[in-house]
Amino acid sequence: MCRIAAYAGPAIPLENIIICPRHSLLEQSQHATEAKLAVNGDGFGIAWxxxxxxxxxxxxxxxxxxxxxxxxxxxxxRSRLFLSHVRASTVGGTSRQNCHPFKHGRWTFMHNGQVPHFPQIRRALEQALPDELYAARQGTTDSEMVFLTLLAHGLDTDPEAAMTRTLAALGAGPAPVKLTCVFSNGHDVFAFRHASHGKAPTLYVSGPLDNGGRAFASEPLDGGAWDVVPENQIVTLGKPAVSQAA
Amino acid sequence: MCRIAAYAGPAIPLENIIICPRHSLLEQSQHATEAKLAVNGDGFGIAWxxxxxxxxxxxxxxxxxxxxxxxxxxxxxRSRLFLSHVRASTVGGTSRQNCHPFKHGRWTFMHNGQVPHFPQIRRALEQALPDELYAARQGTTDSEMVFLTLLAHGLDTDPEAAMTRTLAALGAGPAPVKLTCVFSNGHDVFAFRHASHGKAPTLYVSGPLDNGGRAFASEPLDGGAWDVVPENQIVTLGKPAVSQAA
Amino acid sequence: MCRIAAYAGPAIPLENIIICPRHSLLEQSQHATEAKLAVNGDGFGIAWxxxxxxxxxxxxxxxxxxxxxxxxxxxxxRSRLFLSHVRASTVGGTSRQNCHPFKHGRWTFMHNGQVPHFPQIRRALEQALPDELYAARQGTTDSEMVFLTLLAHGLDTDPEAAMTRTLAALGAGPAPVKLTCVFSNGHDVFAFRHASHGKAPTLYVSGPLDNGGRAFASEPLDGGAWDVVPENQIVTLGKPAVSQAA
Amino acid sequence: MCRIAAYAGPAIPLENIIICPRHSLLEQSQHATEAKLAVNGDGFGIAWxxxxxxxxxxxxxxxxxxxxxxxxxxxxxRSRLFLSHVRASTVGGTSRQNCHPFKHGRWTFMHNGQVPHFPQIRRALEQALPDELYAARQGTTDSEMVFLTLLAHGLDTDPEAAMTRTLAALGAGPAPVKLTCVFSNGHDVFAFRHASHGKAPTLYVSGPLDNGGRAFASEPLDGGAWDVVPENQIVTLGKPAVSQAA
Structure with a gap:
């Protein structure tokens, strides 16, 4: 289980989300309150x-x-759109290649959750990738694999459909698949929460911040207005406003 | 607050203390139960x-x-005598030079605790060192400074007196000085617990292990017989047996 | 191009090969004399x-x-048999997973050379692995892939045949394949030099050292008797003596 | 011996100096041509x-x-003023605290050269610092010490005088003192070359670049107009133009 935060809006210093808030991502890296693991010390990453x-x-x-x-x-x-992540690895070595966010061209992706039967399906998922994405694989995580599978299934043109197809590709295992992910093409920030059984890892979306921007975060960054991101639909932070599509 | 473990006895693989026990030092690095901070993720060290x-x-x-x-x-x-430490830093950067154990010649030293008024006394303590020990300072921690001060005050010939003089050199500050430290010259392992007010950080000494060796640990490594190390006296694990000197 | 050294014989401190000799592996990491690159600063590794x-x-x-x-x-x-490697990466990120030696069960492997058309054959090579070896892949190097392919082709039972089949699997590309590798099962140390065109990267085998042990090294470690390892045959350092098989 | 580069002018991406030029700082980190050591692989740093x-x-x-x-x-x-450094350490451990540039308040400092008798004068130099600068010392290098000594001697108000006094404080040793340093207060970039005997480490200053900015570099970054920075006088890159003061 990891903690994530993302922002879209007028350019701000990254610290306004990652460090300064009372319950910033940095604070959540040591004192997460809504996760099984309070500490997320296995690396971190920022894409901006x-x-x-x-x-x-x-x-x-x-x-x-x-x-x-x-x-x-x-x-x-300073950035108008960025993703940030602190990692609590459940298995495997700690390497930069396994740290989120992952990047491919203009796309970035980060993830909190797990695909427990990943060892059983890893090879088939990798085989299913087109050559260009197969060659792009750098690490060994299920998270990077979900990202590449989304790209293979048309993330660029239809995020909703890509997500549906990716969930189908992951299939079902003995333990629940849990995916709370945030990703971006540089124009919009997309969020998606899903659990095949039980509850998906938490994710909140802020109301308009002081400067009009908005944010996603695993746990509210401050005492402002934060709504739970609903499950099983892609929620988008974009230039116009927040839109929701079933 | 950090977690520490040390061993003296017949040579064993280091993992017998650091990794294998049910509540090993590695386990304590993520799930300490007798410390304010459950996680000790700011580096680690072994001296053997x-x-x-x-x-x-x-x-x-x-x-x-x-x-x-x-x-x-x-x-x-495998080693007949080793010290191991996982660190939870309260202030300052994380660097190898600030990781315990510290080493000087045959001596090694590790520490759990704090000298809250260290910033106020640091310069005077450093000035008081003889040239050879002044040149040996590599990091910026209070812990390394306690070690060098012990050496300056005769650790090699009279550990009891060196400790008494070092505590005097540290003096009193507005907040309690807390020192739980374990150190060795390669023959014996010494432990010392002290708090100027309140309780010293925990330290336990094992009874004879299966192979006749004995261990110190911040928290008992397993369900065997572990005694609290008494405060304000140096407890020694040596080849003959455990001796205690007031 | 990297530098490698290996030893088999009576147990010695690793430093006797890696650090102490006049032209030790550590010295070669900064001042290689028989390689295009004098510096090998992209990580290192030891298997013992x-x-x-x-x-x-x-x-x-x-x-x-x-x-x-x-x-x-x-x-x-101290060890009776060890492999050591300093790396000069030509492409790609520096990560522990990409550092030599690689390990699988009792086998270890390290490599100096390159498979220039590896990007074109990588996917096919990976597909050809049995599931267990496919799952064991941790990094992205051609070197690790050569190792896994050797294992897939029977390294455990017939190193000669495994090497022949692996070279066939690598095939030919527009630029020469160069392989100078050293590997071990814990009983013997094997060395193999090969270039599809031109000269294979250097490797030398020592005569009996002072203690009766023997060593392989990219460049002679000292002024003693070192012979060039011949190309295209596996040279073995084992308990009896050095044997050579065509 | 290290390699350094600095820039002042209209804001540009850092890569325009550090990575893109034919003989960029990154290139000099692997293939320096005017230094005894061709490789500078012991860390790096940027201040902007x-x-x-x-x-x-x-x-x-x-x-x-x-x-x-x-x-x-x-x-x-992007930055309007930045310093960058790649390090080739001659002695001591590699830690972030020992990497250049060093920073104190608005000041930054980096150095190429050496004070060979530093071990003999280190303690006296540290004692001579005012408390605030003494507490600011983080590493163990002679370079950081030169920076703090400059600050103690009035760098903020009179760089020329501070440099004269610092050279006096360093004194003479059995081997030549060599200082080629670049430092900034955020308004100007200052450069200074000095050798007590023999030649100071190289430093060049560019003519106006395409965008009107100018740069210092250990070796010319490209085929443009680069002048040798004269020894024993502070050369300044500032908003108006390059000024030179004896």
């Missing part, structure tokens, strides 16, 4: 978009709270 | 003694549970 | 065998010369 | 100034060429 072109990516295997570079970057770098 | 000469030292800034090298080393390396 | 069971593995992404832990380990750890 | 306030700082112990984050940051981050 500038005026155009590909997003920047900054990931490391240290706990977020131990990285002095992160503090500096979050203070200096 | 061989047949003769200086001890080996292995320290890194990753959380102990994220380091695959550690698992391998603890399985392969 | 104890009395029985699986080998230990220690790998990190720092340059070997910057890792204080390495110095300590090489001084303290 | 935004609209106001303290500079950002990004330092790590990996070789610059192995850090994927660096590539991303240099592409995304």
């Amino acid at each position: 978009y500038g005026e155009g072109g590909d997003p920047g990516l900054y990931r490391d295997v240290l706990p977020a709270w131990a990285d002095e570079n992160l503090t500096s970057l979050c203070r200096m770098v | 003694y061989g047949e003769g000469g200086d001890p080996g030292l292995y320290r890194d800034v990753l959380p102990a549970w994220a380091d695959e090298n550690l698992t391998s080393l603890c399985r392969m390396v | 065998y104890g009395e029985g069971g699986d080998p230990g593995l220690y790998r990190d992404v720092l340059p070997a010369w910057a890792d204080e832990n390495l110095t300590s380990l090489c001084r303290m750890v | 100034y935004g609209e106001g306030g303290d500079p950002g700082l990004y330092r790590d112990v990996l070789p610059a060429w192995a850090d994927e984050n660096l590539t991303s940051l240099c592409r995304m981050v």
